[in-house]
Amino acid sequence: xxxxxxxxxxxxxxxxxxxxxxxxxxxxxxxxxxxxxxxxxxxxxxxxxxxxxxxxxxxxxxxxxxxxxxxxxxxxxxxxxxxxxxxxxxxxxxxxxxxxxxxxxxxxxxxxxxxxxxxxxxxxxxxxxxxxxxxxxxxxxxxxxxxxxxxxxxxxxxxxxxxxx
Numbered sequence: 354x355x356x357x358x359x360x361x362x363x364x365x366x367x368x369x370x371x372x373x374x375x376x377x378x379x380x381x382x383x384x385x386x387x388x389x390x391x392x393x394x395x396x397x398x399x400x401x402x403x404x405x406x407x408x409x410x411x412x413x414x415x416x417x418x419x420x421x422x423x424x425x426x427x428x429x430x431x432x433x434x435x436x437x438x439x440x441x442x443x444x445x446x447x448x449x450x451x452x453x454x455x456x457x458x459x460x461x462x463x464x465x466x467x468x469x470x471x472x473x474x475x476x477x478x479x480x481x482x483x484x485x486x487x488x489x490x491x492x493x494x495x496x497x498x499x500x501x502x503x504x505x506x507x508x509x510x511x512x513x514x515x516x517x518x
Contacts, residue, residue: 363515373493433458
């Protein structure tokens with residue numbers, strides 16, 4: 354009977370480690386790495402809003418051209434020139450204007466905010482996980498330590514792999 358109990362505890366501890374502790378650790382590390390990313394600002398505008406002489410893009414572009422004429426260093430960033438024909442055809446009259454640091458550009462497609470971030474290389478997988486997923490994984494992980502301690506107390510041996518005796 355004691356052998357069956359230790360085998361059951363070993364398998365339960367292994368499954369809690371496999372489906373609770375390791376995923377929770379990976380989720381926590383991934384969440385922190387995502388938080389360290391430089392998040393671009395995005396704004397969906399119509400072609401007419403971008404082409405307006407007093408628009409934010411026009412002001413940025415004039416400032417960028419002036420800095421380029423003055424011989425600004427290459428580290429000042431890059432700026433994609435607005436293309437009205439692509440905006441009207443590919444973007445169906447809208448464009449997503451993005452800015453990350455000193456880099457600036459356009460996405461000429463009708464994309465959701467998540468798709469636009471993905472196209473720019475900004476990953477949001479771990480931040481997009483539902484709270485219930487975090488809690489569910491943490492609950493599985495919470496069983497690992499008590500089960501492992503109970504296994505150690507019953508068999509006086511620390512077993513991570515249940516098929517090893």
